[in-house]
Amino acid sequence: MKDTLQNWLPRLVVAPTFLLVVLFVYGFILYTGYLSMTDSRMLPSYGFIGLENYTKLFNLRHWNIALVNLAIFGVLYIGICSALGLFLAILLDQKIRAEGFIRPIYLYPMALSFIVTGTAWKWFLDPGIGLEHTMHVWGWTSFQFNWIKDRDYAIYTVVMAAVWQSSGFVMAMFLAGLRGVDSDIIKAAQIDGASGVTIYRRIIIPLMRPVFLSAFVVLAHLAIKVYDLVIALTGGGPGQATELPATFMYSYTFARNQMGVGASSAIIMLVMVFSIVIPYVYSELRQGQSK
Amino acid sequence: MSHSENAAPSNKLVRALIYTVLIFFVIYYLLPLYVMLVNSVKTLEDIRTGNLMALPKLLTFQPWRDAWSNAQIGVEATGLKPYFANSLMIVVPAVALSTITGALNGYVLTKYRFPGADIVFGMLLLSCFIPFQIVLIPAARILGLIGWSGTIQGLILIHFVYGIGFSTLFFRNYYAAFPTELIRAAQIDGASFFQIFRRILLPSSGPIIVVTVIWQFTNQWNDFLFGASFSGYTSTPITVALNNLVNSSTGVKEYNVHFAGAVLAALPTLIVYIVSGRYFVRGLMAGAVKG
Amino acid sequence: MAFTTALKTTVSALALSAFATTAMAEDVEVLHWWTSGSEAEALGVLKDDLGSKGVGWNDMPVAGGSGVEAMTVLRARVVGGDAPTAAQMLGFDIKDWAESTGQLANLDAVAAEEGWDDVVPAPLQDFSKFDGHWIAAPVNVHSTNWVWINKKALDQAGGKVPESWDELVVVLDKMKENGITPIAHGGQPWQDGTVFEAVVLGMGTDFYNSAIIELDPEALGGPQMVEVFDRMSKLRSYVDDNFSGRDWNLASTMVINGDAGMQFMGDWAKGEFLKAEQVPGEDFVCARFPGTQGEVLFNSDQFVMFDQGDASDAQMLMASAVMDPKFQSAFNIVKGSVPARTDVSGDGFDACGQKGIGDFAEANEAGSLFGSLAHGHAQPTAIKNAFFDVITAQFNGDYDSQTAAEELVNAVEAAK
Numbered sequence: 001m002k003d004t005l006q007n008w009l010p011r012l013v014v015a016p017t018f019l020l021v022v023l024f025v026y027g028f029i030l031y032t033g034y035l036s037m038t039d040s041r042m043l044p045s046y047g048f049i050g051l052e053n054y055t056k057l058f059n060l061r062h063w064n065i066a067l068v069n070l071a072i073f074g075v076l077y078i079g080i081c082s083a084l085g086l087f088l089a090i091l092l093d094q095k096i097r098a099e100g101f102i103r104p105i106y107l108y109p110m111a112l113s114f115i116v117t118g119t120a121w122k123w124f125l126d127p128g129i130g131l132e133h134t135m136h137v138w139g140w141t142s143f144q145f146n147w148i149k150d151r152d153y154a155i156y157t158v159v160m161a162a163v164w165q166s167s168g169f170v171m172a173m174f175l176a177g178l179r180g181v182d183s184d185i186i187k188a189a190q191i192d193g194a195s196g197v198t199i200y201r202r203i204i205i206p207l208m209r210p211v212f213l214s215a216f217v218v219l220a221h222l223a224i225k226v227y228d229l230v231i232a233l234t235g236g237g238p239g240q241a242t243e244l245p246a247t248f249m250y251s252y253t254f255a256r257n258q259m260g261v262g263a264s265s266a267i268i269m270l271v272m273v274f275s276i277v278i279p280y281v282y283s284e285l286r287q288g289q290s291k
Numbered sequence: 292m293s294h295s296e297n298a299a300p301s302n303k304l305v306r307a308l309i310y311t312v313l314i315f316f317v318i319y320y321l322l323p324l325y326v327m328l329v330n331s332v333k334t335l336e337d338i339r340t341g342n343l344m345a346l347p348k349l350l351t352f353q354p355w356r357d358a359w360s361n362a363q364i365g366v367e368a369t370g371l372k373p374y375f376a377n378s379l380m381i382v383v384p385a386v387a388l389s390t391i392t393g394a395l396n397g398y399v400l401t402k403y404r405f406p407g408a409d410i411v412f413g414m415l416l417l418s419c420f421i422p423f424q425i426v427l428i429p430a431a432r433i434l435g436l437i438g439w440s441g442t443i444q445g446l447i448l449i450h451f452v453y454g455i456g457f458s459t460l461f462f463r464n465y466y467a468a469f470p471t472e473l474i475r476a477a478q479i480d481g482a483s484f485f486q487i488f489r490r491i492l493l494p495s496s497g498p499i500i501v502v503t504v505i506w507q508f509t510n511q512w513n514d515f516l517f518g519a520s521f522s523g524y525t526s527t528p529i530t531v532a533l534n535n536l537v538n539s540s541t542g543v544k545e546y547n548v549h550f551a552g553a554v555l556a557a558l559p560t561l562i563v564y565i566v567s568g569r570y571f572v573r574g575l576m577a578g579a580v581k582g
Numbered sequence: 583m584a585f586t587t588a589l590k591t592t593v594s595a596l597a598l599s600a601f602a603t604t605a606m607a608e609d610v611e612v613l614h615w616w617t618s619g620s621e622a623e624a625l626g627v628l629k630d631d632l633g634s635k636g637v638g639w640n641d642m643p644v645a646g647g648s649g650v651e652a653m654t655v656l657r658a659r660v661v662g663g664d665a666p667t668a669a670q671m672l673g674f675d676i677k678d679w680a681e682s683t684g685q686l687a688n689l690d691a692v693a694a695e696e697g698w699d700d701v702v703p704a705p706l707q708d709f710s711k712f713d714g715h716w717i718a719a720p721v722n723v724h725s726t727n728w729v730w731i732n733k734k735a736l737d738q739a740g741g742k743v744p745e746s747w748d749e750l751v752v753v754l755d756k757m758k759e760n761g762i763t764p765i766a767h768g769g770q771p772w773q774d775g776t777v778f779e780a781v782v783l784g785m786g787t788d789f790y791n792s793a794i795i796e797l798d799p800e801a802l803g804g805p806q807m808v809e810v811f812d813r814m815s816k817l818r819s820y821v822d823d824n825f826s827g828r829d830w831n832l833a834s835t836m837v838i839n840g841d842a843g844m845q846f847m848g849d850w851a852k853g854e855f856l857k858a859e860q861v862p863g864e865d866f867v868c869a870r871f872p873g874t875q876g877e878v879l880f881n882s883d884q885f886v887m888f889d890q891g892d893a894s895d896a897q898m899l900m901a902s903a904v905m906d907p908k909f910q911s912a913f914n915i916v917k918g919s920v921p922a923r924t925d926v927s928g929d930g931f932d933a934c935g936q937k938g939i940g941d942f943a944e945a946n947e948a949g950s951l952f953g954s955l956a957h958g959h960a961q962p963t964a965i966k967n968a969f970f971d972v973i974t975a976q977f978n979g980d981y982d983s984q985t986a987a988e989e990l991v992n993a994v995e996a997a998k
Contacts, residue, residue, distance in 0.1 A: 025414075029421065032425045107571070108320070109320060134343055227424070246422060
């Protein structure tokens, strides 16, 4: 009798939280999936209209802008964060005396909310009061930096602020990875006469593969979810120049009373997230089994 | 930490270069914080006429006092103080709950593998990556059904549920490396499920607890979306109050008070990062990232 | 001695808390987005008034221009079955909420007792009533087709307030020559839309009616609309390059400081001028958008009550307090708008306020009073935003005028 209890206990321990997640995540996803095929406008309603919302969605110029922006933003954000994170981690791993001082400085932006980050950068990038103005006051009057007001460049300012926020965190992940590298491998390479650069290029960086993967997943899902930052930084403007799927989804669902279209955009976002994350989850599981 | 001693370049020039780059990035990461801090102790007149980077002509802490206890948030001039307390009352229990369940889940999922355990973990993990906007409407309905709309408990529940995924991921990866033989040995000695957890696993979980707590605390403290959607007049968290302060729809913008408020709202997470940043990297090394 | 004092304090604290609990039953929780100093102050008048009648005020502010965030919160609360007692709302939102929830409290009793039917103008009643029943108490009437001009800049540019499009262009050119930014504008969709609707109205009331109110595709895509977009491009050429995302009140500050010549903005802009201690007629001039004299585009903030059982006494009291002429006068003097009641005297209002009251009555008589598109009183939210999409894209140079007019027809059709 006691044995049966001990057998079932682990499952009983996991069950409540699992059921909560099933309801709050998967149940709600199904619900949203259903909403995306209804004529919901201001509040959920249940008139079934099939895939009409999806056709509407992909005919919207607004949505296409959001997708293109997401592609630009996602590639740059993930690319720059990973490269910068690795670069800084390698530099910090060179027995830097002030590491204990520098590392928290690189890491702290992750502690701030996107609302705060966005507001601070909005000020800093504003040509009227920020960097450009300051340079003018300091005498460099030909200095120009008005990307945040330029619809062709505004999306890059979102990248700048987002990279500022997350690159330190990626740095920390890589640093942790670097510190975990077995020193015997490196010693062996040095005995073979490999230079510092070669060791990094040939041995250490390839060993960072799992870190790249974790960083990629964390960054990719942040990129797709990024909402507060855009709202605080540009409000989606100038025009619709910095509109992203997350802002699109929010505005159609809650501000424009087109909940059906909003729900269908949410489902598309979800498909995008899952197509990135499911292979990762799968590989996590395989690794778990091999241990 | 010893592996890189030989990889460290001996050349003085290279080291100088490394330090220069590191210091450049210290400035890059600190600049927005500097802007916020320096402008939060200026008079409004000073901000309007001067420039963003300059030190205050007249040092004043009035904006901080205003933001904390006088600023107008809605009809009442309460400052951010009461909202700060609300946030604490929401975030502390939610972090504790999601950390404990994450630890238990990680324990079960690595040491008591039952049929379907992988699917359970996969589903928990996938839940980290959903865009939260899609759950707003159904979550509001559920909260309404159990009578927790607009309450502190309601927000605790929401944060708890959406925090389970990451906590479980962290603890599972950490415990996966923990020798299963120790557990089996303890079982043979007659230790129960919870005894093993308490006596064997928990004492060695320090680093991963730190990572989880930092991660959950930061995310939940900085949350805006749930706070804005599910709080009532007695449970409004600080991010929402800050938004009310900063984005007041009309009127004179008191930038100095806004910046003081932004720093105040970010203070708890900043302190957590600065104080425990060291453990954070160590914890990441120990499990969250598989190096 | 100290003990008795302590005892007394305890007893009175107990008495107070006992009082507080009885008062709780009568509390109102009010959702609104009036978070700025002057607005909150104006609302404070209402709060105090209710307090004196034993009705407590639980404040639920959700900041964000024109209440977008507030409506999201409201949605979550209503879906959760936890609606606030009262909520601030605009135009078509009221109709939408009434229609899709059926949860708005019926205020007929208090309306009949106080004779609201006689004092609230018909175009407003259209939004305050649903199915012939009063469901909302209007606080104010804003009007959006105003121009705010820096007096000194105007004097240097000839001194005459422009009354037609051509005169406007002349003044703007002069201002440009004089080295200031002619138009202070903030590049946010609703601000672009505010300018747009004034330009449309400038093409004639018939055109506004057919294009904006009736959504006639021929008007939306026709030559007159192309002309409207041409004018928008013309106006764009007078705006500085740093306009995108600028809050409207910062644009007002540009006019106040003389950095810019004029701003096209609703009457709430006046509050900014007054706060900077500017005097109407001396430091700044308020005029109707050229070509729209005697015509008014309006929007009105109203309070709706959510039905919690029957409309409670507190809700009735609150509705009655909102409609109190004294409150309407006090509130609107601070807010820059005009009372929603026609029987409130113009005493205490400044020159611009009195002109606003006069124009409103005149336009109401003449049938040239229309709901504002940009502020949710001409079309439901989905269509309003479809307009914004095209207007903003065109204003930022994504479309030429011809394409914009064609896109407008498509966008409106898709949002219907």
